[in-house]
Amino acid sequence: MEVKRKFPTWLKVKMPNGENYEHLKNLVQANQLNTVCEDARCPNIGECWDRGTATFMILGDICTRACRYCSVKSGKPVGLDLEEPKRLAETVKTLGLKYAVITSVNRDDLNDGGAFIFASCITQIRKKMPDCKIEVLTPDFEGNIESLRTVINAKPDTFNHNIETVERIFPKIRAKGEYRLSLEVLKNAKTISGSLITKSGIMVGLGESLTEVTQTLKDLRSVDCDLVTIGQYLKPTKKHAKTERWYRPEEFKHMEEIGYDLGFKHVASGPLVRSSYHADQQHEAAQLIRT
Secondary structure, eight states, X not given: OBOOOOOOGGGOOOOSOXXXXXXXXXXXXXXXXXXXXXXXXXXXXXXXXXXXXXXXXXXXXXXXXXXXXXXXXXXOOOOOOTTHHHHHHHHHHHHTOSEEEEEEOOOTTSTTTTHHHHHHHHHHHHHHOTTOEEEEEOOOGGGOHHHHHHHHHTOOSEEEOOOBSOTTTHHHHOTTOOHHHHHHHHHHHHHHOTTOEEEEXXXXXXXXXXXXXXHHHHHHHHTTOOEEEEEEOOOOBTTSOOOOOOOOHHHHHHHHHHHHHHTOXXXXXXXXXXXXXXXXXXHHHHHHHHO
């Protein structure tokens, strides 16, 4: 059952529509692909799809974990679609994307956590669209560094792993993950490829304090994380974690300033910001700073 609630005025968005939105929706369905835009009920789906951009969710639509903030289905996945990377690459080519974002459900049932499919998606997109930039948003692979190496050796342009929340709240909403393990994933990504742009994301509104958010930003910088997103947590259904408070736009602006002061190359902070929202612009900002 979905939660019916009154949003603050700054959280209201237009209903999805438009020619590009319908075209992308039909294309995704025709190619039997999943998007986190739909499965995670992203509030920006109308804007992003109308711009012709989407975050593709690979490895099926059933997650082996049941995080208390996420609306993606949880359970026991069945099988592995080895043709998915080719279909994804064809869709990226048809859309003419210059920047593609690939994420996945957790697949703890697989020995490599699905790393091979991530790498295959990158390889297939490179074959079809050599100039397309690719961002991957991966799970923690249960700390398996070889799985991480498999993905990074395929040479994504940006590596994203979301820490999601502050250390105190983390075990309450991500029972199968570990705060310090997520930091280790980002640290190891930079160790494997020192030139790799790394990224993470935080939700606010789960009961954290500004001091705790600041500490999480410091923790991310301690592992040389380049980019960060900060957005409002929205409770998707009654069974999910409660939205404890609504942050105002000026508070997001303040957190953005804190992030820049700590040395992030780009900070996207706002009520409707999600980890892949305008991801292409974040990557470009990091590249400009490097040059």
